[in-house]
Amino acid sequence: MILDQLLLVLSPYLLLVCLIGTALGILWGAMPGLSTTMAMALLIGLSTGMTQNVAITFMLGVFTGSVFGGAISAVLINIPGTPDSVPTMIEGYPLAQRGEGGLVLGTAIAASFLGNWIGILLMIGFIPLILKIALSFRSLEMCLLALWGIAISGTMAAGKRPLKGWMSGWIGLLVSFVGVDAIHGVPRYAFGFNALDDGISYIPVLIGLFGLAEVLRVLPKTTSTSIPANVGRVIPPMRALWKYSRAAVRSGLIGTIVGAIPGAGANVAAFLSYDIGRRRASPAERAKWGKGSYEAIVCAEVANNANIGGSLLPTLTLGIPGSAAAAAFLAALELKNVVVGPMIQIEHPGLIYYIYWALIIANFLMYGAAIMLVKPCIKLFSLPQTLLMPIILLVCTLGAYAVSLSYLDVYIMLVAGLVGYLLRRFGFPLAPMVLAVILGPVADENFRRALVVLHDKSLSAILTDHPIGILLFIIVIYTFYDGIFRRRT
């Protein structure tokens, strides 16, 4: 079955789709202001017209390409294409000014390639283990897992202000309750609108929060175009990378673990890995940090790319997206009637292997496309955001409509975009809200089912029957305790 899936991915058409996705991802990521999440959110609508394998291959190509793409503008024009490229900007731009732009980008490409490998291998290694544990999950465990996903997402997305992250998540939970209740068929928060009886799909919410809200935030800004530094020849220095192998492996592990935590994506991974890398660097190397250090670039780029594999780990095994971009991937899978979670291997045999191979192929193609696309990217920098954003607005509109050919979804996207814009203006993160809209129905249904099953059981029976549930309960409580009482430094 594993080889069958490899042969499927290696078909010329899917290889071409993967290459196009990766190249588009690199170009997208390189454009300042266009994030990986935005690319993935816009792609959901487009993927409705694709077959399952094409949609998966294309989205994974874009995911892989866009995470690396951010490094190009960070190094060449001192503007991070994606937020996770800020450490690469700090270190790469001064080196590019010294005429080492080609070497810096080569290092970033090699580090991204390695980071992807670490993420993919750890994902492949851990998925069977997590699936095995997840198969034993019952209502209590599923409910607590969903609640923990929303809570930790709030903590990770909001940084020093977890309360705002949780509030964003809880508002998302309320949105997820809209529609006919799954147990009794009672309409909830529908205000008499029959159209809301089916509930609010999270896909237009996702497009609104990460597509439209970004357009509203970025387009009114007055921006100036920058002149890129001289790039030189781009050759990934694989031998030089060997020198930083310890830092690379450590950063890969950090990136993957952070990716597996819901709400924490490439941004947290890159910053954390950069910070730990600086503390662990030799005194001679540490002196270079902040002024142009290749080791620092390796740390940041390996971590943000390893994050891709990490974020897909809980997405595929538990149905809990590891990041907002992974949530968009989950949405695209749902449009193809693929329900991810503990049953994925049983309900969709072979799919997981297809995803492994598609990621591996995308990584190889990213390596080649990145070398080829650095120079064309420089031309892209002269394209102003004011030219791209109105076009993205049209893509958001059509994308939201395409999901179920209902204009109600476009209005939901509009409201989500306006709410997202306001929330960002008031300092609330958006990822917890999306996660809550996705996980809300899981939490609600399993919460009530667990209460019915457990209400007449003794405490000792619950403790012995649900050890994982009890552990998850402690983790949920600790997540809130940690966010409220522990000062983050």
Next chain:
Amino acid sequence: MSSDKENALIEQAKQKLAGGFQGEEDIEGASTPQKDLVSSAVVAAIAIAAMVLAWKMPDPGRTVFTHPGLLPFITGMTLFAMAIGLAVRALREGGANNLRSVVARPANRDEREYKRRSWILIALVIALIVAIDIVTFRIRIPIGNFEFKLSSFECVSIPIVTVIFRLFWGRSWLRCLLVATVAAMVLAAAFRWGFKIPMPGVD
């Protein structure tokens, strides 16, 4: 970009990194205690409304454990507690002072301009989305075996996106119209023929 500005950007990024744990989304600096106080009041109102509506939900079941409003009520209650927590922190940080700053005209000229442009954009986006829904017609022109289709999507989005381009991109009307036309037509064609997705309204 000038060298000073470039260095300032790098220094700003370094300071952020030195500030400790960074969340996935950069929300630091987006808020003030005054904004927090206002948002806590709005969220508290939403939470109360959610609790009241959850309480009023009919319960066809025999036990409270399956009540359709149970988790919505608990969610509303905890959201209310969080809003109180945010309000208390905002008050401690001086959020009650100068509360009008939330709605006041920004002192900075750039911020004023950003705010003005934001409002115009929001109005145009709402107009675009409502107009695509309201205006429903189609034009079909057979050209040999091929049928050229023009739906309300193209007819509505071209003029509105032209205005958006003109206001934010700042090029000539003709250039804006050309780009808007090409963008709308290419996107409509990609969805209609590439992805086999009909356009909104009558297609």
